[in-house]
Amino acid sequence: MNLDVIAANGGETLWVVADRIRFLGGLPGSNLELLDIEVPAGSGTPPHTHASSEMFYILEGELTVHNFSADGAPQVVLAGPRTAVRIPPMAPHNYSNDSGKPVRMLVLIEKSMIAFFRDIGTVEPQAEPDFAGIGAAMQRHGIEPITMAA
Template sequence: MMSNSFAKAPAQVSARVFFVLGDRIERRARLQGAWLNIFDITVPAGSRTPLHRHASPEVFRIIEGRLTIRRATENGIDEFEATTGDIVRIEANQPHAYSNPGHQAAIFSAIVDSDMVEFLEAAGSQEPPKAAPSAETRDRMNAAANAHGITILAA
């Protein structure tokens, strides 16, 4: 009997790649008609996201490097290091953020829903940033966040 729990997907020749606050985001898979989307996200050394929350849950799997993850719990902010192979679950509406404290880029896969995809595509740019995110880049990200139900809690 053949199992249908594994499917080999060919590499996408023209995978959608864009940049949000310096992170390189590449769509790896999307199930049509479902919420499942998988992105590989490359986080440069020193890069971070602001503390934020949104209605959709997320799952991260660290592929390479390390990230400092911050997420709110009943006891306050929990901060921990996630390294290669670790899986991190972010609940719906759970405030969270990540940063790369290392000297090398970190890479993780993120499983997100269609609402997050729409935000990432609206906030993203086609060109990698040449320096720290500009005021224009931050304004675009904040406008996209507001339009897609994402609350930025701290810069």
């Protein structure tokens, strides 16, 4: 059996809104895959939930991760280099890059979420996100947006 090697600049790359995602693959017999994600300053995700657990491992920069409790109060984590953040299934959460500098992280995630990223990803960065298309894809892939009370 041969090793499967993805070179430093290899692997499929897609843009999900402003984030650059490089697909690194998974382990045979596992439901998990590894992503290399670059999050530019000002980028992030809206609050949401999904059945897949996730693990973020920050390589460069500082990522702000929010976990929202039942009363809507967020737990805020500033995750810098060599910090790992585990998000359990169905935990209301989001992330943002508020640092003013790029963030690079490895993300371990279930194949169901990989399908979502492939569904909405584009080969080139998007000038304007297709929010209607992203919302439809979220429904198809079981990702629920969370509306935060004002």
